[in-house]
Structure formats: C-alpha cells, structure tokens
Amino acid sequence: xxxxxxRSLQTTIxxxxxxxxxxxxxxxxxxxxxxxxxxxxVSLQSWFSTRYVALQEFFNAPRDIxxxxxxxxxxxxxxxxxxxxxxxxxxxxADADTLAALVDFSTSNPESSYxxxxxxxxxxxxxxxxxxxxxxxxxxxxxGMPVVTAQGLIGRVDAVIADAARVQLITDPASAINIRLQxxxxxxxxxGSVTGDLSLDLIPQGASIEEGDIVVTSGLGGGYPADLIxxxxxxxxxxxxxxxxxxxxxxxxxxxxxxxxLVITNFRPVNIxxxxxxxxx
Amino acid sequence: MRDLVAFPxxxxxxxxxxxxxxxxxxxxxxxxxxxxxxxAWALQDGVRTAWHWALVASAMTAFLSGVPWMAVFAGNxxxxxxxxALQRRIWQAPFLAMFVVTFFxxxxxxxxxxxxxxxxxxxxxxRESFGLVILPSVLLSLxxxxxxxxxxxxxxxxxxxxxxxx
Numbered sequence: 115x116x117x118x119x120x121r122s123l124q125t126t127i128x129x130x131x132x133x134x135x136x137x138x139x140x141x142x143x144x145x146x147x148x149x150x151x152x153x154x155x156v157s158l159q160s161w162f163s164t165r166y167v168a169l170q171e172f173f174n175a176p177r178d179i180x181x182x183x184x185x186x187x188x189x190x191x192x193x194x195x196x197x198x199x200x201x202x203x204x205x206x207x208a209d210a211d212t213l214a215a216l217v218d219f220s221t222s223n224p225e226s227s228y229x230x231x232x233x234x235x236x237x238x239x240x241x242x243x244x245x246x247x248x249x250x251x252x253x254x255x256x257x258g259m260p261v262v263t264a265q266g267l268i269g270r271v272d273a274v275i276a277d278a279a280r281v282q283l284i285t286d287p288a289s290a291i292n293i294r295l296q297x298x299x300x301x302x303x304x305x306g307s308v309t310g311d312l313s314l315d316l317i318p319q320g321a322s323i324e325e326g327d328i329v330v331t332s333g334l335g336g337g338y339p340a341d342l343i344x345x346x347x348x349x350x351x352x353x354x355x356x357x358x359x360x361x362x363x364x365x366x367x368x369x370x371x372x373x374x375x376l377v378i379t380n381f382r383p384v385n386i387x388x389x390x391x392x393x394x395x
Numbered sequence: 396m397r398d399l400v401a402f403p404x405x406x407x408x409x410x411x412x413x414x415x416x417x418x419x420x421x422x423x424x425x426x427x428x429x430x431x432x433x434x435a436w437a438l439q440d441g442v443r444t445a446w447h448w449a450l451v452a453s454a455m456t457a458f459l460s461g462v463p464w465m466a467v468f469a470g471n472x473x474x475x476x477x478x479x480a481l482q483r484r485i486w487q488a489p490f491l492a493m494f495v496v497t498f499f500x501x502x503x504x505x506x507x508x509x510x511x512x513x514x515x516x517x518x519x520x521x522r523e524s525f526g527l528v529i530l531p532s533v534l535l536s537l538x539x540x541x542x543x544x545x546x547x548x549x550x551x552x553x554x555x556x557x558x559x560x561x
Contacts (some may be wrong), residue, residue: 235413239462241519242526246413246459272461280461288517308524309423365444370418380533 116382153388168372176217212374216262220376226339229253231261234278241308243286245269250277258337258383261375265366267291268375270383279377284344285310285369292335293344296328304329304344307349312345317359320323323350329363396420401448404550410430411456416539426539428462429456430504433471433484434496435540435547437478440487441555449475466511470504490544495542501533 138144213230220228231250249255251274259271261281269289272282282289283307291363294301295316298302300321302314315321328345349362412428419425430454437445449471456471457464478496485492506529513519 158508235410235459235460236417238409238412238427238456238460239419240417240430240532241505241508241512242461244461281461283462287519288512308519308528325491 116278116331131162137313145207158354181206182238190294205333207335209374212264216376219264224374225265226381229255229379231255231279231375232371232376233375237280241287243306243310243369244272244285245281245375247279247281247377248281249292250275252276254379255279255377256382260338260381261344262342263367263372263375265344267338268367268369268372270338271377281367281375284363285312291338291344292332292333293329295323295347296330296343298322298327301332301334303360310369312365314347314361314363319352319354319357321357321359323347323359323361324351336386337377338383396440397522398444398447400550400554401451403450403545405429405432405452405455409452409459412456416535418427419535421531421535423527424529424533424535426535427501427532428539428543430471430474430500431497431536431539432547433541434474434500435493435544436551438482438492438496438544439548439551440482442551445479446476447474453497456472462508463511463515466504466507469507470500473503473507474500474557476480489497489548490541492535493540494542501536502529504534 135144135145139148155278187385216228216230223251231247231253232248234244234248237246254276255271257271257274260267261269261271266295267284269283269286271279273280283306283369284291284304287306287308289304289306290303294298295303298321300317302317304312304314314329325347329344329346331338331342331344343363343366345363345367347361348364351360375380400491408429416426416428433449433452436442436448450468453464453468453471455461457467460467474496477500478492481492481496485495509519509521509529511523
C-alpha cells in the first residue's frame, strides 16, 4: 500500500516536473539554455559531417576523376563531331549559294546550255594559270568551250580526258581575248600575266576610255561568245609616244576562290588560223 | 615489290601539289612538292630507284600540267643527277645536301619551264618571272624540304629495311 502511494507520488512529481519544464519552455524561459545546448549539438554535428564528407571525398575522388575524364573525352569527341558537321554544313551552304547564283546566271542567259563542274585542282607549275575540273569528254566537254561563273568569264577548256578537263584561265600569260567596252565600240586585246594581272592592249590612241568601264568579250576571233563580262578598267596608261593605250582590268571573278564553274557546252570555237595570211618570206 | 611504293607516294605528292600546294602562294610562286619528294628519295643511302622515281614523277606531272613535257622530265632528271652527285660528297650532312640540291634543282627546273613556255607558248618577262615566280617557288620548296626529307627517309627505311639508310 505504501509502495503504491510512493509510486503514484513519483509519477505525479514527474508529470509536474515535465509539465513545469514544458510550461517554462513554452513561456520562453528556457531559450538561453536551449540555444546553448542546441548550438553545441549543431557544432558537434557539423564537425562530424565535415569530417565524414572529407573522408568520403578522399575515398571517392579517384573514381570521380576517372569518370570526369571519361565524360570529358566523350564531350570533346562530341564537340569535334559537331564541329566537323558544322564545317560540312557551311561548305554545303556555300555550295548551295554558288549553285543558286549559277542557276540564276543560266536562267538569265538561256541562249547557252551549261554543264556545272567542280574545280578539283590547279596546274602544278606556278607559271601557268590553269584549273582542273571534274567533267570531261564523257560529259560532252570539248576543247575550246568557254567556262564561266555567275560573275563572268574565267577561261576556256584547254585539254580534255574522259572524266576531267584542264581550263586555261583568262589570267594565264598565254591567254589573249578580243574584248570591247560595254558602253562604247572600243575594242582591244585582253592578256594575262604570270602574276595573274589582266591588262588591255591595242586600244587606239583616239579611243575614249574611262576607269570603271565594263569589259566584255567581243566575240571576234571565234574563241569566245560575245558579251561575257570580264571586269572593269581600273588604270589607264596613255603616252603620246605610244601607238596604243594600255589599261589594267580588275576581273569580276575571284580566281583564288573558284569552286564551281559552268562550261558552255553549245559553243563551238572557230579556228581562224587557216584564214590568217602567212607573211611572204 | 616494295619499290612499287613509288606509285602511291608520287601520286599523292602530285595530287597534293595540284590541290593544296598550288594554293599556298608566296607572291606568284609555290613549292614544287613532287620535285622535293624525288630529291629526298634520291638522297637516301642505298636507294637504287631514284631514276625510276624521277621518270614516274615526270610522267604524272606532265600528264597534269600544261608545261611542255620535256621541261618537266629535264627538271626531275637533273634533280636526281645533282642529288646523286652531291650525296657522295656531303653524305654526312643530309639536310645540307637536301637544301643544296633543292635550291639548284628548283631554280633549274623552273628555268626549264620558263624557257619551254617562252619558246613554245607565250613569251614571259624574265625579271617578273624570276622575282615573282622562280625565287618564291625556290624558297617554299626549301621550306617543304625538311618535313618531306623526314617522311621520305622513313619510307626508304621501310623499303630497304636491311640496309642502313641515313
């Protein structure tokens, strides 16, 4: 009986103690003590956590570096692949632009029929200004056919094999073309040079020419069709002591960047050599 | 059998010459890669097919180029002659031999081309041709000589493995 009374008393005191503590805590009277205790616990927890993370990184780091390197290699390979793809697409876009310009040119010049060709090489000798194109006699290409781009004339076919042809550019030192000025009746001879510069010769002294005049083929001589644009006059040399005027021509075509060209396939050059009188000995 | 490596090597050099080297210009000149390959081959010790390489290279170049074939053959054959004549004298300094032979061979082969074109095609101004084409071409050929010599030396060691090829 006495034991049960004592146990009830202890329980009652315990409840009162807990209730008192709760009441003090709810009343805010334990805040300083609880904050001190919780602060210590948090510091202890942080200490353990920091050490654990450090140990975990120490043991896991090599595996992470390996996986990061592998991932890095994969990403670099992906970047390389995408860069290759970008370059390929840029080249295709440039080709598409060039082809579109060539289509425009052929549409605006329907009197001729054309065969498109890619430039695949140049002459091994620096003295000659020739390019190699990837169409030949199998495609109907013949010696003497003029070759143009959307901008204008670039030359004519000099030699042909089955699947390729060699084109003599108008900048070649052996090239000589009969030309006229677009806005007048002045005619002259356009010649190339070893440096690739174009010059006009045999311009009559009395002829009126100006810088900026457009130079086109005259069609004389039968080597080229008439009215193909070549370039414009940029410099005139006129001296009273000379028989003829001379001029430099800036070509409309960038010969360093030839990629796709058109061969005019329905033009047959005329060989007028038998008609040229041979001077008597 | 390994001597047949001349065909792919020279074909590759001619294609590179036409497609790549002809775009790498200094003034109006560019390196003659095929000639440099022939010279490098002729300068290797123990090589017995230098004349064959010169003939094959000349045939390939003459087929592609508009330069008269006599000038192409003369340039390459003269280069082999110079290389073999000089190799016996300065064999201990292969790069020096490479430079000397390349210098004279490049000049002479370009002059052959100049003369052939002037006689058979259109007259070319000499001063302009020499200053803007020949000399820059020689300089670029000399620059191309170093890597080409190293590559050709490895090819020569592969073709003649039992002999000491410098």
